[in-house]
Amino acid sequence: MDFVDARQRMVDGQIRPSDVTDPRILAAMLDLPRERFVPPDLAGLAYADMDLPLTAGRLLGVTAARSLLGARNLAKMIQALDIQPQDRALDVGATTGYGAAILCRLAGDVVALEEDPGLAAFARKTLSECGCTNVSVVTGPLTEGWPAQARYDAILVEGATEVAPRKLFNQLAEGGRLVCVDGRGLSGKATVYRAADGVVSGRPVFDAAAPLLPGFARPPAFVF
Secondary structure, X not given: OOHHHHHHHHHHHHHHHHOOOOHHHHHHHXXXXXXXXXXXXXXXXXXXXXXXXXXXXXXXXXXXXXEEOOHHHHHHHHHHOOOOOOOEEEEEOOOOOHHHHHHOOOOOEEEEEEOOHHHHXXXXXXXXXXXXXXXXXXXXXXXXXXXXXXXXXXXXXXEEEOXXXXXXXXXXXXXXXXXXXXXXHHHOEEEEEEEEOOEEEEEEEEEOOOOEOOXXXXXXXXXX
């Protein structure tokens, strides 16, 4: 498979038509080998227009089924963050590190948070091999964020949440932005939240479906 051609077709067929106009994002997606950020048996699907399941067992040590976010939604979410070169960014649910690799081309430094040790090890190795020197991969519960290096100018949540990620809101700097997919399935909305004067408010920016992240499900309602 010609991966260089596949990257070009992904950008021209999926990313540009979705109103992603930031040249830095387009350049990063044309340059980064997305096929390196998936298990070898999935390399042929790396550029498909879909969330790519990282099924338990395909990566040594992965303990639960997770997914690599589809490139279209990922690009649109990153563009909505309006990242500046001096920004500090947090990538929540980094899986194999592809989103963090794009962020490192835009921000000053990036913290990539992943709770699965197998995925974190894979991301750390692949990011290093791709020359992403301003990314640190850390392991911990996704819902907790990474307060040790807060506050963040931009937080990317790589998946869906059914509850407000309030612990992540508390890690935003003044003027900081957080983007996630609110809601599950066809009702999902990519939403940008902004912190200003101690208040965090959000607005939906486009319809999006994404896999639900661990810990972000709505608690079951009490039934009589």
